[in-house]
Amino acid sequence: MPPTIRSRRTHRLLAAAAGLATVGALAAAMPASAHQDGATPSHHHGSGRYQDVQLLSFNDLHGNLEPPTGSSGRVTELQADGTTKTVDAGGVEYLATHLRDARKGNKYSITAAAGDMVGASPLISGLFHDEPTIEALNGLDLDVTSVGNHEFDEGAKELARLQKGGCHPTDGCYDGKKFKGADFPYLAANVTDEKTGRPILKPYWVWKKNGVKVGFIGVTLEGTPNIVSAEGVKGLKFGDEVETINKYAKELQRQGVKSIVALIHEGGSPASTAYNYDCDSPGAGDGISGPIVDIAKNVTPAVDALITGHTHQAYACTIPDPAGRPRMVTSASSFGRLYTDTTLTYDRWTGDIARTAVKSANHVVTRDVAKAADMTTLITRWKALSAPIASRPLGYIAGDIGNTGTESPAGDLIADAQLAYARSVDPEADLAFMNPGGIRAGLTYAAGGGEGDGVVTYGEAYTVQPFANTVNLVDLTGAQVITALQQQVSGANEASPKILQISKGLTYTLDLTKTGAARVVADSVKLDGTAIDPAATYRVAMNSFLAGGGDGFAELGKGGNVRVGEDDLAALGAYLTANSSTTAPYPVPAADRITVVK
Structure with missing residues (x-):
């Protein structure tokens, strides 16, 4: 998805506005990884050897705080009789409610994303350099995300500001309030500084609770420089996705982290546009094509699941890992229309995911639930700031x-x-x-x-x-x-x-x-x-x-x-x-x- 640099517009227009600026998805069964003993867990309640860990995920939000309109705000749903229907979906007021409802009763719950949270955003977010979206993601209790190509639309310095906070260098503070930055880490394992060779942000992050540890490695597509303005990626090098993930998986294993999820801003295209299409059903073939297939086939078996994005598609497919064992690869469409709810069954004896017990499905962010009041407040505030310009x-x-x-x-x-x-x-x-x-x-x-x-x-x-x-x-x-x-x-x-x-x-x-x-x-x-x-x-x-x-x-x-x-x-x-x-x-x-x- 394409590019680029936004500050001139906001600065000029805000000045003109007189006072404004003062992974169903990780779906079917997954086999044992390299460290698991191969036994299928017989019980998944919270005590004993196995612990269920909920992984909620989404991708390619692109600053869509309000419900997207037209076809951008609908998903296709496959019906039991083989027909399809479209369902209105998306909007962070509804996404917040769905995620909060999904977490109920799950003491071990992680929320992760696979890049392009910001960039090419609607005016309510884009006009303010996507500060409103970062605030919304904080409110959604996002734990971690990879960077995507759009995170570089305004360059690495602006991405660092979204992570750490601080007011915009030319536009200053909006509404007199200092921007606090993201409460969650942005992971950029394969994005390095040309001079130092070091990742520009954290390469990985480990979630821990009561002895349960799950590591996350985040990468964007190696081809990011081809789809972002040259200015946005100046001085940066984008490495091979597979080599990078495999490198940091080894590092995590050395640290005793054996349950690993890769957040990859690269994707594929499923054989059906229906979000609930079973691409592992008999006769479906591989069910998915595109760059993610080769990546999935070559990422080390030490990685237990791949959360992907970029193509704005919905899928949940098993693709064999290098050891020949099926491994789940998922994507939750785009614009906050879907989220994926995955159960990772953690084996306390081995510290690894029992892949044979992983269950997952994509869910629609329907608009028939109550709006989250805190998200309504956030949208109302930023809409008021943008109204004179919009x-x-x-x-x-x-x-x-x-x-x-x-x-x-x-x-x-x-x-x-x-x-x-x-x-x-x-x-x-x-x-x-x-x-x-x-x-x-x-x-x-x-x-x-x-x-x-x-x-x-x-x-x-x-x-x-x-x-x-x-x-x-x-x-x-x-x-x-x-x-x-x-x-x-x-x-x-x-x-x-x-x-x-x-x-x-x-x-x-x-x-x-x-x-x-x-x-x-x-x-x-x-x-x-x-x-x-x-x-x-x-x-x-x-x-x-x-x-x-x-x-x-x-x-x-x-x-x-x-x-x-x-x-x-x-x-x-x-x-x-x-x-x-x-x-x-x-x-x-x-x-x-x-x-x-x-």
């Missing part, structure tokens, strides 16, 4: 400007806004590119938040573009422009294409009957009807994430004569303000710049 109108639209399809109307709008901004600082600007992952939503026509139909508020625009990238200008040759377009469907992006959104005047044909780079027909690439000249130089606008070569677009990272511009959301706002009014709302773009051949 409700400010930026422009008007004639209909829904959606964010679906190879080329989306929202993508056209944003690319055009960036080109318009670029031409305001350099009249020679020719075209603009926008990465699809940086567009988090479309713009809806129907009224929301008290404004009239067709009004686009700052809050709505923020939901579309929350990353606070800058709009940069670079020189690229025509040959580089064509290569960049070909990188959409080749190299790192061949298996899962990332189609750039393009500004008006640029057109080309995408031939999906071909393979690799050939899918972008080179001689079809035209600017204002004239073929792109490979030898000519073009002035190209794009956000700082793409200008750093993000999302597999290495060619875009090679641009010369770089000019760093202003905030991308400001560019979108200025464009809507200049090009729309109540009597002449902005028309829905036709999304007809890319000709797709299937």
Whole structure:
């Protein structure tokens, strides 16, 4: 999930706002690990040899404090007759209630997460550098989380501030209150300082109660630098997930910790989108594909369970460990819509988890329970602080400007806004590119938040573009422009294409009957009807994430004569303000710049 750096926006807007700134899931049976004697426990009550330990987990919250809207706030549930239905889910007021209810009667309970707690957040959290989300997680009694790629959106120093506390370096303290930081450790075992070689945060953490010890190792995906702005990961090295986990598992074992859980911000895709799909059922095959499979097959058998994330999917699959024994791998979707409730059966004789007795399931964070009053209070406070900014109108639209399809109307709008901004600082600007992952939503026509139909508020625009990238200008040759377009469907992006959104005047044909780079027909690439000249130089606008070569677009990272511009959301706002009014709302773009051949 994409990137980046947010402080400029908040600082400028808060100043303008006059006074505002003063693992069912770890599911089926798990076999014995290397230290367990192989006996299946016959009883799991709290006395004697075996002790049940509850592990509650979730991932990819992305600052969704309020219930997410649209499809982002629903999960698919498989019914007994094989049909599916959707269930409204999410919102920390409900998540808190569900977690607290789940803990009742469980004296040994741990709550863990697998990264991306913050970043690409809705305005109520993102505007305040995700301090509200950290406060909410403290209130949820989160014990530990790994970092994810989005924890680096604002760089390692800002991540350290979220951990330790203190007021923001440019925005200061909100509402006159000093930020206390996270009550839980962020684990970053495979993220090291290039100069010292040491992890930038704790690599692992051990939970202890009455002689029971469970170790947690936290890593993010090795490919984090490819999906975060270059500035956000400056001076950092991201190591191999398997090597790192295996290294620290040995260290934990030397310390006498034999029950180990890995928190991994990397994931896979299940064969079904239903959260309660049994991917270990007969005929389901492996039930899951993607990067987590190879990781799971190679992480040492000393690790008893893998809590994963990043792909925003829901699954609970056993994948064989290197000793050939099934081991549970889980993920709880995203945005606080699900949580996983796992029973780890701890063997007091061996100090290890009796994997044959592990039981687990994903549960929906339904909205039919009482709201947690402390979370309602937290949301109300931050909403009041954000309201003057969120409700400010930026422009008007004639209909829904959606964010679906190879080329989306929202993508056209944003690319055009960036080109318009670029031409305001350099009249020679020719075209603009926008990465699809940086567009988090479309713009809806129907009224929301008290404004009239067709009004686009700052809050709505923020939901579309929350990353606070800058709009940069670079020189690229025509040959580089064509290569960049070909990188959409080749190299790192061949298996899962990332189609750039393009500004008006640029057109080309995408031939999906071909393979690799050939899918972008080179001689079809035209600017204002004239073929792109490979030898000519073009002035190209794009956000700082793409200008750093993000999302597999290495060619875009090679641009010369770089000019760093202003905030991308400001560019979108200025464009809507200049090009729309109540009597002449902005028309829905036709999304007809890319000709797709299937």
